[in-house]
Amino acid sequence: MxxxxxxxxxxxxxxxxxxxxxxxxxxxxxxxxxxxxxxxxxxxxxxxxxxxxxxxxxxxxxxxxxxxxxxxxxxxxxxxxxxxxxxxxxxxxxxxxxxxxxxxxxxxxxxxxxxxxxxxxxxxxxxxxxxxxxxxxxxxxxxxxxxxxxxxxxxxxxxxxxxxxxxxxxxxxxxxxxxxxxxxxxxxxxxxxxxxxxxxxxxxxxxxxxxxxxxxRRTHSVERLVWEKWVSGQYWEKHGMLRPDCGPTSRVELAVLHKLERTGLEPRELPWLTCRDAFVGLGEPTGGTSISLHEFRTGARIYPGHEGSPIDEPAKAVKAGSHGVPGGENMLVDCTGAPRYFTVREVARLQGMPDTFEPAGSWSQAMRQLGNAVxxxxxxxxxxxxxxxxxx
CATH class of the missing domain: 3.40.50.150 (Vaccinia Virus protein VP39)
Known part of the structure; x- marks a missing residue:
């Protein structure tokens, strides 16, 4: 190409x-x-x-x-x-x-x-x-x-x-x-x-x-992620989890799985990384966390058009707004469907920043900077x- x-x-x-x-x-x-x-x-x-x-x-x-x-x-x-x-x-x-x-x-x-x-x-x-x-x-x-x-x-x-x-x-x-x-x-x-x-x-x-x-050429693919989640089970093993009985809940993943089952061909790329992959080592945010910029923030809620990002998929595009109105849905949705805001540290990881990266300003200013970043x-x-x- x-x-x-x-x-x-x-x-x-x-x-x-x-x-x-x-x-x-x-x-x-x-x-x-x-x-x-x-x-x-x-x-x-x-x-x-x-x-x-x-x-x-x-x-x-x-x-x-x-x-x-x-x-x-x-x-x-x-x-x-x-x-x-x-x-x-x-x-x-x-x-x-x-x-x-x-x-x-x-x-x-x-x-x-x-x-x-x-x-x-x-x-x-x-x-x-x-x-x-x-x-x-x-x-x-x-x-x-x-x-x-x-x-x-x-x-x-x-x-x-x-x-x-x-x-x-x-x-x-x-x-x-x-x-x-x-x-x-x-x-x-x-x-x-x-x-x-x-x-x-x-x-x-x-x-x-x-x-x-x-x-x-691309190095990662949704096909490989679906393979490791729903065919080989490697994804869940890597995170020390049991594979959910429900199977794919995403329409995209379900369609990809059906295609993989028809062809039987194992994708050779690396898997797409998910939010769970990106946040390894951070743990759940708390008010007194020792990890810089990884504090829990209240107020996240789901409403039409702002559903957040499932933890076992790549995040939706990070937005420059700090919350749902204006500027996006910078929220994580866990396995139970409960939403919470991404922390600044989590968004920095999604944008490829090292953990030493410290955006200046308030929480909203930091989120806006990261949302605008390449x-x-x-x-x-x-x-x-x-x-x-x-x-x-």
């Missing part, structure tokens, strides 16, 4: 430990600059993929606190530049040169849960992403957005974005540097995130710096791929 505008692919596995997160500093490390950095989900993934950030730009002051607290240490020869600013005010030509530019332009203009104003929404920042590419002239770029960007209503606008990116952000057809550009639809669960989070990646490589190479698992696989592309 190769990068292509119509290609539909997917995400990566996470770890909650720090092992392998930071590589020794050296002069040959590829560099990155990031706009719309948020609390650092993409940055953590790109760091694991081998990139060193030279600078980050973020508008939200609380998210900037998180970034300054997180990105420091031996990986950086000097303090990382976290610029708290509106990207529309930044002169990118004055920024340090970097190998790739990355970021997640605000998704609200294209989200199914928003007003869907597209380019007419004042929060649309794709023109600023284009300007950054035009002024920095990086070897490559990696942008992330919601799957809603692929809706037919935004087709003409997306075509213009891609056309401008191919010309390096220029509007003239004789721009000096052209980019090979790809659109990839991804599901983070397919690469080991314990979360069904569908996103769109727009990646590019400057023509004189390399070529777009095949994007990695899953680190997704950034790792995309970062490794684009690094191979620009070194090709």
């Amino acid at each position: 190769c990068f292509a505008d119509s290609q539909f692919l997917s995400g990566l596995q996470k770890t909650s430990s720090e092992e392998g997160l930071l590589a020794p500093a050296n002069v040959n490390v590829p560099t990155c600059g990031e706009l719309f950095a948020g609390c650092g989900g993409m940055a953590i993934g790109l760091e694991q993929a081998g990139f060193r950030h030279e600078w980050m730009v973020e508008f939200n002051p609380v998210a900037c606190q998180t970034l300054r607290s997180r990105f420091h240490g031996s990986w950086y020869e000097q303090p990382l530049s976290v610029i708290e600013a509106d990207v529309r005010t930044v002169d990118w030509s004055r920024m340090d040169a970097v190998d790739i530019v990355a970021g997640g332009p605000p998704c609200q203009p294209f989200s199914r849960g928003g007003r869907a104003g597209g380019e007419n929404d004042p929060r649309d920042m794709w023109p600023e992403a284009l300007r950054a590419v035009r002024e920095i002239r990086p070897r490559g770029f990696l942008f992330e957005n919601v799957k809603g960007l692929l809706r037919p209503a935004f087709g003409e606008y997306l075509a213009r974005i891609l056309s401008d990116l191919r010309r390096g952000g220029e509007t003239e057809s004789n721009a000096p540097d052209r980019y090979e550009v790809a659109v990839i639809s991804v599901n983070a669960a397919d690469y080991g995130a314990a979360q069904k989070r569908e996103r769109v990646l727009i990646a590019g490589v400057r023509a004189d710096c390399g070529v777009l190479t095949p994007f990695p 899953p680190a698992q997704l950034a790792v696989v995309a970062g490794r791929c684009i690094q191979e592309c620009i070194h090709a």
Whole structure:
């Protein structure tokens, strides 16, 4: 499989430990600059993929606190530049040169849960992403957005974005540097995130710096999860549990099980990770827990359209809202059907953050930062791929 505008692919596995997160500093490390950095989900993934950030730009002051607290240490020869600013005010030509530019332009203009104003929404920042590419002239770029960007209503606008990116952000057809550009639809669960989070990646490589190479095939699948839950029973054994007599309660899992029974073929991928997998070692949250950001919070309830995430499935996409109205259903539903809010630590694990990650601010501010983050698992696989592309 190769990068292509119509290609539909997917995400990566996470770890909650720090092992392998930071590589020794050296002069040959590829560099990155990031706009719309948020609390650092993409940055953590790109760091694991081998990139060193030279600078980050973020508008939200609380998210900037998180970034300054997180990105420091031996990986950086000097303090990382976290610029708290509106990207529309930044002169990118004055920024340090970097190998790739990355970021997640605000998704609200294209989200199914928003007003869907597209380019007419004042929060649309794709023109600023284009300007950054035009002024920095990086070897490559990696942008992330919601799957809603692929809706037919935004087709003409997306075509213009891609056309401008191919010309390096220029509007003239004789721009000096052209980019090979790809659109990839991804599901983070397919690469080991314990979360069904569908996103769109727009990646590019400057023509004189390399070529777009095949994007990695998925490593995890719902088919393997169903096999281990309802055929081999490995899932329940791993967690020291008896297999439920009821069988699958999810329509998706039931349909997959019927298919597996018909074919008899054992899936070779790794299984999708579930909430139970992701939260191993945390235990149930309490008011006095010793685990950072793993406190129990009251008030969770199920109502139509906000049913929460079953513990033995990957979570539904984490939302930027802290509770049901507005912004989603950041709730876990246990085996009895009882809901409770995810803790901040649990959401951080779902987003691929290590357990040392500490978002700044209040509980609601932390949940909003995490809900807006790019899953680190997704950034790792995309970062490794684009690094191979620009070194090709």
